[in-house]
Each structure stands twice: as structure tokens, then as C-alpha cells.
Amino acid sequence: MYLSTTLRTVVFGAALFTLSTCARNPVSGKREISLMSTEQEIAIGKESHPSIVASMGLYENAALQAFMTEKGQAMAKISHRPDLPYQFYIVDTPVVNAFAVPGGYVYFTRGILAHFNNEAEFAGVLGHEIGHITAKHASRQQTKQLFGTLGTIAAAIYNPQLGQAVQQGAGLLLLKYSRDHESESDQIGVGYSSKIGYDAREMANFFQTIKRIQDNSGQAVPNMLSTHPDPGNRFARVNQLAKEYQAQNPSNYAINRNQYLKLVNGLVFGEDPKQGFVENDMFYHPDLKFQFPVPNGWQYQNSPAQFQMGPKDGKSAMILMPAPGNSLEEAAQALVKQLNLNVLENTRTTIDGNPALVFISQQKADPQQQGQQQQTQQTAANTLQIGTYLIQHNNAIYALHGLASAADFANRFPTFKSVAERFRTLTDPDKINRKPDRVYVKTVTRSGTFREAMLALGMPASRVEELGVLNSLKADDRVAQGDLIKVISK
Numbered sequence: 001m002y003l004s005t006t007l008r009t010v011v012f013g014a015a016l017f018t019l020s021t022c023a024r025n026p027v028s029g030k031r032e033i034s035l036m037s038t039e040q041e042i043a044i045g046k047e048s049h050p051s052i053v054a055s056m057g058l059y060e061n062a063a064l065q066a067f068m069t070e071k072g073q074a075m076a077k078i079s080h081r082p083d084l085p086y087q088f089y090i091v092d093t094p095v096v097n098a099f100a101v102p103g104g105y106v107y108f109t110r111g112i113l114a115h116f117n118n119e120a121e122f123a124g125v126l127g128h129e130i131g132h133i134t135a136k137h138a139s140r141q142q143t144k145q146l147f148g149t150l151g152t153i154a155a156a157i158y159n160p161q162l163g164q165a166v167q168q169g170a171g172l173l174l175l176k177y178s179r180d181h182e183s184e185s186d187q188i189g190v191g192y193s194s195k196i197g198y199d200a201r202e203m204a205n206f207f208q209t210i211k212r213i214q215d216n217s218g219q220a221v222p223n224m225l226s227t228h229p230d231p232g233n234r235f236a237r238v239n240q241l242a243k244e245y246q247a248q249n250p251s252n253y254a255i256n257r258n259q260y261l262k263l264v265n266g267l268v269f270g271e272d273p274k275q276g277f278v279e280n281d282m283f284y285h286p287d288l289k290f291q292f293p294v295p296n297g298w299q300y301q302n303s304p305a306q307f308q309m310g311p312k313d314g315k316s317a318m319i320l321m322p323a324p325g326n327s328l329e330e331a332a333q334a335l336v337k338q339l340n341l342n343v344l345e346n347t348r349t350t351i352d353g354n355p356a357l358v359f360i361s362q363q364k365a366d367p368q369q370q371g372q373q374q375q376t377q378q379t380a381a382n383t384l385q386i387g388t389y390l391i392q393h394n395n396a397i398y399a400l401h402g403l404a405s406a407a408d409f410a411n412r413f414p415t416f417k418s419v420a421e422r423f424r425t426l427t428d429p430d431k432i433n434r435k436p437d438r439v440y441v442k443t444v445t446r447s448g449t450f451r452e453a454m455l456a457l458g459m460p461a462s463r464v465e466e467l468g469v470l471n472s473l474k475a476d477d478r479v480a481q482g483d484l485i486k487v488i489s490k
């Protein structure tokens with residue numbers, strides 16, 4: 001069911017390019033070719049929102065939500081486009097990111113909210129995202145990234161440079177803006193956050209946090225960086241812009257550290273195991289009570305709508321998702337129709353005692369796309385071949401798809417098969433009852449270094465750097481008795 005939504009997004013994204021009018025940009029004041037009317041922008045936000053919720057889930061937290069909405073609406077009022085129906089959401093992912101969709105939809109991940117250390121940092125990023133909306137960057141961007149998930153993966157298989165898109169997974173709607181747009185949004189963010197009373201130098205400081213996350217991540221972690229320019233340069237520029245703004249508009253700009261920290265006390269941190277987690281090359285889903293292996297060295301991305309994984313060469317991928325229909329046959333028929341598949345063979349079997357149906361298919365060329373690309377011949381190299389295992393488990397049906405090009409499929413299929421055949425019911429209580437980490441705000445009881453404070457609060461030495469990033473402090477930085485500080489525990 002999610003597949004149909006995301007594939008529709010692909011088609012919809014392509015359609016945007018055909019609509020164009022000339023209008024005055026609300027931020028720059030310049031006349032320019034604008035591809036979208038305000039009504040179209042709002043329609044895109046409305047259209048995209050359910051896919052974003054399906055792909056990431058919303059995180060419920062009344063106090064944080066109320067704070068975001070209050071600041072968001074205050075900023076909307078002083079923005080260049082106060083009349084848009086702005087909405088602010090917390091998405092349930094540990095990834096450190098924030099993003100905006102045309103029409104006034106702004107999203108913060110719980111990962112980024114955990115990493116802010118004061119209201120001013122939040123306000124700076126809020127201003128940056130609202131800036132993308134008010135400056136109509138989505139209308140102006142040349143390379144649209146409104147890929148559906150399966151579309152993204154298929155694209156990555158044919159173009160390894162897009163492999164990063166697969167790693168992003170939930171990046172299905174993370175619009176890629178140009179460097180110029182990012183710079184413009186940084187500048188707008190300085191103005192907007194200052195106008196609602198915050199010290200925009202804190203926005204610059206947050207780029208230092210981003211830089212540390214980037215430096216510490218051994219692998220290509222999907223975060224703000226993959227869609228944004230070098231955080232080091234942005235720090236210097238935003239800091240300069242903030243200083244200039246404050247020199248011209250002297251006032252008492254707020255930072256509000258303690259107020260903000262109290263808001264994030266108890267926030268879930270990192271992966272939430274109840275949505276599924278990987279440990280020792282095995283994916284476990286405590287709520288749905290199943291497990292299956294993740295081939296050694298594969299990268300993966302988990303979201304409420306699906307789990308996807310693939311080798312680093314980006315030339316194949318596997319996706320597990322709920323399948324539509326009440327029986328295996330119904331599910332197969334629905335998928336064949338939704339994905340426009342040509343079935344080559346199918347077999348009934350059982351996996352761990354669960355009824356299962358296996359079919360191999362090829363995706364037929366999309367007639368709409370063919371029209372645009374003037375009849376590209378379908379060849380084994382550019383045809384997507386899919387090995388689908390439909391497994392009936394606990395009154396639900398899951399589709400485990402293995403994707404590769406038709407030319408490469410025979411090489412890749414044995415791995416798909418071994419993963420699917422090792423699908424099992426999860427019974428281990430240690431996995432089923434796994435609790436998430438949370439951010440807790442503690443008071444420093446004795447002045448000293450940040451490291452000493454963390455150790456005194458029972459944090460392991462091995463996590464001091466990670467906790468330092470979270471607190472925007474270095475191990476040897478001084479903290480004073482009575483300071484509030486974030487720790488991570490169950």
C-alpha cells in the first residue's frame with residue numbers, strides 16, 4: 001500500500017516541470033520563472049505529507065510539539081509569506097535532519113531535536129527551513145529528488161552514484177537544494193530567528209555540531225550534510241551574518257538553554273527497538289515478532305513503512321514491507337498490478353512453517369516515462385528484475401523483494417533466497433523487550449571537566465565523545481556545579 005503512494009509521487013514529481021508561470025519572488029523581489037503557484041505548492045505539501053508520515057512516522061511529544069508550533073507560527077508571521085498554512089511536525093527518526101516541503105510543511109527529526117542545546121539553535125534551523133519555503137526554492141530547483149522508494153532503489157541500481165540515495169532510504173522526500181539556495185536559506189534563517197528574538201550566532205554554533213557528527217560517522221550516515229554544503233564554511237558565514245545583524249539591530253537576543261533542555265528530557269535517542277533493529281547481522285522486529293538476516297557488510301535503513309538493505313556496490317537491494325490483500329494470491333495480484341510486473345515464474349512454499357509464495361518478475365517499462373524518453377529499448381541491463389517472497393506470518397502478509405538488473409539477477413538471487421528462507425518468528429524475550437535509549441537532563445553536582453561530569457553521572461568513557469556532540473561540549477571543557485547537561489540511558 002505504501003508502494004502505490006510512493007510510486008505516485010514519482011509521477012507527480014515529474015509532472016511539476018510542465019507547469020510554469022512568471023512571478024515575483026517573495027524574498028528576492030525579482031521576477032523569475034516560477035514553476036509553481038501557491039495553490040500548487042500547498043497541494044504538493046498535502047500530497048507529500050502522508051508519504052513522509054508513512055516513511056518515518058510521527059513522534060508524539062505534546063510539550064515539544066507545542067513549543068515548535070508556537071515558535072513556528074511566530075516566525076511565519078514575520079516571514080515573507082505569512083499567509084501560507086504552516087504546519088510543524090516531529091518525525092520519528094534518529095537521523096539528524098530538518099526539512100521543508102512547499103506549502104508550509106516543516107519537519108524536524110527527533111534526532112535533531114535531541115542535538116539542539118538551546119532554543120536559539122532550534123530557531124536558526126527553523127528559520128533556515130522556513131526560508132526554503134518562503135524563497136520558493138523547491139520551485140526553483142533544477143534536480144528534483146521527489147523519488148518514490150522503489151524508484152530510488154531502481155535508479156540506484158542503474159546508477160551507482162545514486163547509491164547514497166539508497167542509504168538515505170527515508171530520503172524519499174528530502175529535497176536536494178543547490179548550494180546557492182542553502183546559502184540563501186542560511187541568510188534568511190539569521191533574519192527570521194533574530195526577528196523572533198533569538199541569538200542567531202547559536203545557529204552558526206549548530207553547524208559545529210553537524211560537523212562533529214559528520215567527522216565522527218565512519219559511514220555515510222544520512223543527515224543534513226548529504227543535502228547541505230560544508231558545515232565548516234557555513235559556521236563562519238552565519239556567524240558573520242548574525243554579528244552584522246545584531247550590530248545593526250541591537251537588542252537582548254535570547255538563547256534559552258535550560259528552557260530548551262527541559263523540553264527534551266526523556267526524548268527517545270537513537271534507534272527505537274520497537275520499530276525493529278539490527279544486531280549481529282540479524283534484523284529483529286519486536287512488535288511484529290519476526291527476524292531475518294542482514295548479509296554481512298550490507299547497509300540498511302529501517303522505517304515504519306519498510307526495511308531496506310543492500311550491498312555497498314548499490315547494484316542490488318532487498319526491501320521488506322507489508323503486502324496488500326488477505327491471501328498470498330491476492331497480495332501477489334495486487335503487487336503485479338501496482339508495480340506493473342511481468343511474472344516469469346512462481347512457486348508456493350513454506351518458510352519456517354509459514355505459507356509463502358515466491359515469484360520472479362520484471363518491471364515493464366513505464367509508458368509515461370517511455371513517452372518522455374522517446375522509446376528507450378528495454379534491455380537486460382536496464383530492466384529491473386525482482387524476486388519476491390510473500391510470507392504469511394501472524395495474520396499479516398509481508399513482501400520481501402530482492403531487486404537487481406535482469407542482467408545481474410542470477411548472480412544476486414542466491415543471496416535474496418538465503419535471506420528469505422531464514423525468515424523466522426521472533427521468540428527471544430531479550431529482543432522482544434528491548435527498551436530504547438533516552439535523553440535525560442541532569443544537574444552537574446561538582447564543577448570540573450565535561451568528561452568528569454559524564455563519568456560522575458555513570459556514563460561510560462567510551463561514549464564521552466558522542467555525549468560531547470550531544471551537549472556541544474568537548475571532553476576537557478569546563479562545566480559548573482548546577483549546570484544542566486544531557487546524558488543517555490534507558
Ligand SMILES: [Zn+2]
Nearest residue numbers: 177182185228
Ligand atoms: Zn536547507
